[in-house]
Amino acid sequence: MRRSNLPAELNRFVGRAAERAALTALLDTSRLVTVVGVGGVGKTRLVLRVATEMQKRYGAGVRLAALAPLRDPALLAHALVEALGLTDHTPRTAREVLLHRLAEGETLLVVDGFEHLAEPCAALLRELLEHAPGLTVLAAGRRALRVPGEAVLPLAPLDAADAAALLAERAREAGAPALPGDAPAAGWPGPAGGAAAVAELCRRLDGLPLALELAAGRLPLLSVEQVLHRLDDRFRLLSDGAPGALPRHRTLRTAIGWSHELCTPEERLLWARLSVFPGPFDLEAVEYVCGGPELAPERVFDVLGGLLAQSLLVREDSPVGPVYRMLDTVAAYGAEWLAALGDTERMRRRHRDWYVGLATWCELEWFSPRQPEVAVRVETALPHLRAALDLCLELPEDAHLAQHLAGTLWFAWAGCGRLSEGRHWLERALAPESESEHGAARLKALWVLGYVTVLQGDRAAAVAALHECREGARASGHALAEAYATHRMGCLALLTDDLPQAEELIGRALDAYRELGELNSNVLMGQVELGMARAFRGDLEGAVALCREVREICRESGELWTRAYALYVLGYAAWTRGALAEARELLTECVLINHTFRDLVGLVLAVELLALVTVSGGDPVEAAVLQGAAAAMWDAVGVRFFGSAAFDGPRALCERRAAEALGPVAFEAACGEGRGLSAAEAVERALAAGRGPGGGAPASAPRPFRTAGPGAVPGTRKPAGSPTFKGGEAAG
Structure with missing residues (x-):
């Protein structure tokens, strides 16, 4: 697996020297350390900083599992497999894969944002720690995991000096003007005698890093005293509004609410709508999902920039270009407003529709020169695709959409090393009975499930899925689905050494593809598989002819994945x-x-x-x-x-x-x-x-x-x- 997937720091880490030393010391003596604290106190930033500093200690790597976007506890083990960079094609469960693959080597697993999955997460981590002596877990959350042997580091807000330093640093980054004559180290905005106002602002914000960063985002436009005055009004308004809440919870909520009030109506609306994104998102997705009534799509870019300027969004570079992320605490506030507007379900459906469309585009572009880009884009979009599948499965009337989406993503399951997760979604999507008018979606999900289980070596499951697909296709006249089922039955015969049957079935499927005008990576893979069957029977000339033709088509189309299998036969x-x-x-x-x-x-x-x-x-x-x-x-x-x-x-x-x-x-x-x-x-x-x-x-x-x-x-x-x-x- 890759040694690290830790994100690069986008700005300078400020302060926390004592906490960093304490956390490092705890990791010397405990294999599970959890940093706990209120939202916005800087837990994630601290654990990522320490994990980065300790990378050389762990020969098998340091990996981050960000669990906040995850909603289905059944996918917890899959998310850890993904975070650890593991690829597994076996029928083993994701939990079994983790136990097997973590048994050797020294690994540091950073788990962030587990609160909503605390109990299943604790159970899984306990089992992993018991069976993998080289595993160390560094977790960050609002509560402890309560696993035996766990060391807990409560994270307090920043002290006065660190809070002032953070506010100054982020204010400079936001473009706040420096005062003439200020010391370079302090160099920073505000009226004469600003140091006292800065100290008061940090005190009023309880030294919470997120609250300080939100305030810093306003300092290019407001003086420190103006910020203090507006915060005073907000505190008085909300001081009795959250019975039973801890003071620092009220402080953070006040700071976020104050930032919300200072936003324009369009910014507040976009903030609420962005809360439906469970992970990083790009501009195109935002324009489709969030544009509409009261926010024209052509206005989205400028409004997004306004939220970014106020530190309500974080911009990150990704393999598919710039993406944006909203901190969990800020997103939760937006979700409350979206619910108050009565628009949550509509926005979730728009989010789902965009990512169903993205999956459809990716399937088409898989057979093109953009194939590597498609693989990266699907990996980046995985939290959103999971959310889309979840929503489809929530409503019985949308079962066909779940089958369509799970089947459309065949290239992500079979071509990009996610067989186990693919099987999870396909089996869930196929569990409900399908309405007759949606038969095509169910048939596709069946042959894709057959394909996945063939590659996993689960012959019984493959035969069951492919037989149901073939019989259903014949009964309903879906010739293409029947061809795919026949093809995958031939693939199963190839892998079980029934070479005459493999040649007969794959050949029949290829004839059907030609008759139906079907040409894509699956069809070319069938031709390669036919070449393998012939090569294994001694007909190398026939095998080479088939695979040279595939290589030429792949060269013309830009297809790479199937080309690799043709190269295998030609190399032999x-x-x-x-x-x-x-x-x-x-x-x-x-x-x-x-x-x-x-x-x-x-x-x-x-x-x-x-x-x-x-x-x-x-x-x-x-x-x-x-x-x-x-x-x-x-x-x-x-x-x-x-x-x-x-x-x-x-x-x-x-x-x-x-x-x-x-x-x-x-x-x-x-x-x-x-x-x-x-x-x-x-x-x-x-x-x-x-x-x-x-x-x-x-x-x-x-x-x-x-x-x-x-x-x-x-x-x-x-x-x-x-x-x-x-x-x-x-x-x-």
């Missing part, structure tokens, strides 16, 4: 001819593409084959290292080689040759080195192997392989001298 064909340099070049590109898309199935197959090319080129040590790395990857894929003798062929031959060259002790040592590599490190080694020397004929010329298992056809002609793989060893 090059190896059989002894063209090792060509094989390395093809497989290196294959590794790069699969790693980019987090496609662990394609990646592990390419690394295994690259290991065979490497030992054929005379480097058994590096081949064994790559084999060990691939073995570790198979743990995340699931059933090793899908239980297929055909897919196991390259590994078996590579192992035999490398072990013969090195001897069992050295071979096992090199494999052990490979098993200790992270996925990213394994990719680096594979790419380095791909850059190695080669091109000459291997010591013993490789030949095509085929299976002697369920897919072998008695009497099928086999090229002279080609090895048949049987029981993991090459014979013949």
Whole structure:
């Protein structure tokens, strides 16, 4: 997994020296430390700062799980898998994946915003800590998790000096004018004798960082004394308005409410509407979701800028461009106003509709040069897509929308390493009975579920989903859904070594696609899978012809994901001819593409084959290292080689040759080195192997392989001298 996903600091961290030291000391002695405090006191900023400072301590990485956008407790483990950068294609639950993958290595997991999921979060973290001795958890929330062994650090507001320093720093960032003659360290706005007014403002705001930052956002327009005067009025108004509330809760609410009152009507309206976004959002989404009555879409940009200038929004750079984020406390205030306006449900539906549209666009653009952008955009939009699916599932009349959205996102589940979460949503969407007029959406969700479970190695679930899809499609006349179900049944046959059945079913599906005019990544993948079936049966010429055609179509269309699988087959064909340099070049590109898309199935197959090319080129040590790395990857894929003798062929031959060259002790040592590599490190080694020397004929010329298992056809002609793989060893 990637070592860190901590966000970069957008402005200077101010103060908290004592708290940072105390938190660091607690992490020396406790594996679960929770920073607790009221909203706006700076918990998140503190834990992120300390986590960043401690990264070198944790060899397996430091990862942030921001749970505030999450609403469904059933997705908690999935969110942690995502935060940890884990990819897992097995039928294991997300909880089982966490227990398995965190068992080794030293990891610091930062958990932020867990209050609304406190009980399930505490239960899951307790289980993880019990089973993963190298795991340390640093949490930030308004209450403790109450897990045995937990150390709690209550976070108080800033002291007077730090509060004044923070106010001055943020005021300068906001563009507040400096007073002539002020000391550079203090250099800051206000009337003569401003230091006293600054101290009073910090005192009135109780030293709460969020309240201070909101006040600083007003200082380009107001003097410190004007801010104090307006706050005094607000405090008197609200001093008795929140019975039972803690003073600092009232202080923060007063500061936010005061900021709200100083906003223009358009800014207040946009603030309320933005509260439906559970995570970072971009301008296009805001213009669609929040534009409308009383706020024209063309006004949204300027109004958004007004909220940003007042520190009510944070601007961040993301892989898809600038995005904006509203702090949870500020968003909660906006949600109250949206509810008071009676507009919550309408805005949630508009939010859902935008992200259903985004998913539809992404599915179309997946088969285009924008495929890498689509993968990144879906990752960024994941909190919103989850919220959209949740809303669809809340209302029985919207079940078809849930099926449509879960099915539309097939490329995110199968192409971007999210099989487990995809299965979660697909099974939930398919649970209710579907109305007849929405049959197409249900059929699509069924074949996508079949596809996901095929890749997970869950044959029973795959057969059930694909059979229901095929029968339903035949009964209702949905020829395209029937073609997809037939295709995925052929894929299942391929992975279980029933090669004649795979050829027959995939060939039939491809004929149907051509007749229906269907051409996309799925169709091309079917052609590659047909090529694999033919290659495994010894028809390399036919396999190469199919995959060269796929590579050409991918080149013309800009498609990369399917291209990688075609390169795998072509790389194998090059190896059989002894063209090792060509094989390395093809497989290196294959590794790069699969790693980019987090496609662990394609990646592990390419690394295994690259290991065979490497030992054929005379480097058994590096081949064994790559084999060990691939073995570790198979743990995340699931059933090793899908239980297929055909897919196991390259590994078996590579192992035999490398072990013969090195001897069992050295071979096992090199494999052990490979098993200790992270996925990213394994990719680096594979790419380095791909850059190695080669091109000459291997010591013993490789030949095509085929299976002697369920897919072998008695009497099928086999090229002279080609090895048949049987029981993991090459014979013949």
